Amino acid sequence: MSEKEQARLDRQLDKLEEVLPDPPSKFLAWVRRPSHRFVRVPLAILLIVGGIFSILPMLGAWMLPLGLMLLAIDLPFLQAPVNRVILWAERTWTRFKRWRESRRTR
Numbered sequence: 001m002s003e004k005e006q007a008r009l010d011r012q013l014d015k016l017e018e019v020l021p022d023p024p025s026k027f028l029a030w031v032r033r034p035s036h037r038f039v040r041v042p043l044a045i046l047l048i049v050g051g052i053f054s055i056l057p058m059l060g061a062w063m064l065p066l067g068l069m070l071l072a073i074d075l076p077f078l079q080a081p082v083n084r085v086i087l088w089a090e091r092t093w094t095r096f097k098r099w100r101e102s103r104r105t106r
Helices: 002-019 022-031 034-052 063-074 076-104
Strands: none
Touching: 002 022, 002 063, 002 076, 022 034, 034 063, 063 076
């Protein structure tokens, strides 16, 4: 089960790398390497804490899901919930875009 969830998380992170601009995409690819675990875990924790305090300037809600995604690479028990949330967010975003497009064509 964990290998399946790990593969799904890898696919989601690959998709994220594809849509990000070049510098953040390269950084994400670098931090995902297995040898960079000691960078990835503290970075993930900082992103999660920053996401919790998203009301402050320079911190945002985007930090929380990114931190959880990075942490899920190393913590298998987080992989399934993170995958479910990512898939839910993608479906919701797709439905919203379709709804918005249908409103424009009226």
